[in-house]
Amino acid sequence: MTNEPAVVFEATTKTYGGVRAVDGIDLTVRRGETVALLGRNGAGKSTTIGLLLGLDDPDGGRVSLFGAAPARAVExxxxxxxxxxSRPVPRVTVRELVSFVARTYPSPLPVAEALGLAGLTDLAGRRVDRLSGGQVQRVRFAVALAGNPELIVLDEPTAALDVEARQAFWDSMRGYARRGNTVLFSTHYLEEADAHADRIVVIDRGRILADGTSEELKRAAGGSLVSFDLAGGPTGGLTLLPGVTSVEIRGDRARLHTADSDATVRALAAKDAIRRLEVAPVSLDDAFLTLTRPTLETAR
Ligand SMILES: Nc1ncnc2c1ncn2[C@@H]1O[C@H](COP(=O)(O)OP(=O)(O)O)[C@@H](O)[C@H]1O
Ligand SMILES: [Mg+2]
Structure with missing residues (x-):
């Protein structure tokens, strides 16, 4: 048994035609972590996951799983x-399908355990083609668990599910993570990354823009939002106030991102012409928009 990290990307790139789908990614996932890969459609999440699983080879850089080539860890x-x-759903029972997949691995999970972890115990005898969308996702989860993997990789696992099915799915995922396993999942839902990962990796245009806990991401994007009515006062000079990282004016209201709200507010108080001052922590939504905005602008 080695102590290698579960996943290591080093300066990894992948280009399709003119598109740099993955553009120099450095990422280490330690064993036991639950990491969210967060980005909009087209950000490069699936390409990253394909490289990680050895389904595709990088043009540059290196990917390793548990210190070896991806294909080796997968085998x-x-x-x-x-x-x-998604592939067509087979006309076999849930238990038959999971048992079949388990038999292809050297040391699989007992089938009852895989079904239990995925919340499928009561549906074991049901035909897979007679299940709801949420239940089918749980079957796919059980199939992913069948080989008793140390690392599980989920590419937007809840994209098509309703709220209830989503919750059930994440409960299953957490049950698996609690056993000391490593999870890497991709999502374009901020709330999912925030609620279900120890660490969030923000990806946009094939690059990692931020990597940390949601608190760290909020700080990286400017820790607080100071807003107030301009009350006819000047807007020039706001960017120069202490702590301020960005300024937005909407109508008569100014919104200042600041890394030091105390200093910003003190400086503002010295000015007279402001009304209805509010200080709030930035939301993860704000952080995401701030972090991804510069790349969008340079692309135009
Ligand atoms: N097989 C492919 N051929 C051509 N372009 C691709 C291919 N796969 C992905 N891309 C492009 O690479 C970029 C990243 O795609 P993808 O990794 O699927 O993003 P995400 O999963 O975050 O939505 C997109 O611009 C996409 O159009
Ligand atoms: Mg994708």
Whole structure:
């Protein structure tokens, strides 16, 4: 048993035609972590996951899983995956399907355990083609777990699910993570990354823009939002106030992102012409928009 990290990307790139789908990614996922890869559609999440699983080879850089080439870790059953594309649903029972997949691995989970973790115990005898969308996702999760992998990779696992099915799915994922396993999932829902990951990696245009806890991301984007009515006062000079990282004016209201709200507010108080002052922590939404905005602008 080695102590290698679960996942290591080093300066990894992947280009499709003229598109740099993955543009120099450095990322380490330690064993036992639950990491969210957060980005909009087209950000490069699925390409990153494809490289991680050895489904595709990088043009540059290196990817390793548990200190070895991805294909080796996959063959050894160290990795399980739920990919984004969906295949036709087979006409066998849930238990038959999971048992079949388990038998292809060297040291699989007992089938009852895989079904239990995925919340499928009561549906084990049901035909897979007679399940709801949420239940099918749980079957795909059980299939990913069947080989008793140490790392599970989930590409937008809840994209098509309703709120209730989503909750059930994340409960299953957490049950698996609690056993000391490593989880990497992609999502374009901020709330999911915030609620279900220890660490969030923000990806945009194939690059990692931020990497940390949601608190760290909020700080990286400017820790607080100071807003007030301009009351006819001047807007020039606001960017120069202490702590301020960005300024937005909407109608008569100014919104200042600041890394030091105390200093910003003191400086503002010295000015007279402000009304209805509010200080609030930035939301993760604000942080995400701030972090991804510069890349969008340079692209135009
Ligand atoms: N097989 C492919 N051929 C051509 N372009 C691709 C291919 N796969 C992905 N891309 C492009 O690479 C970029 C990243 O795509 P993808 O990794 O699927 O993003 P995400 O999963 O975050 O939505 C997109 O611009 C997409 O159009
Ligand atoms: Mg994708």
């Amino acid at each position: 050894a059953g160290q990795v399980g995956a739920m990919l984004q594309e």
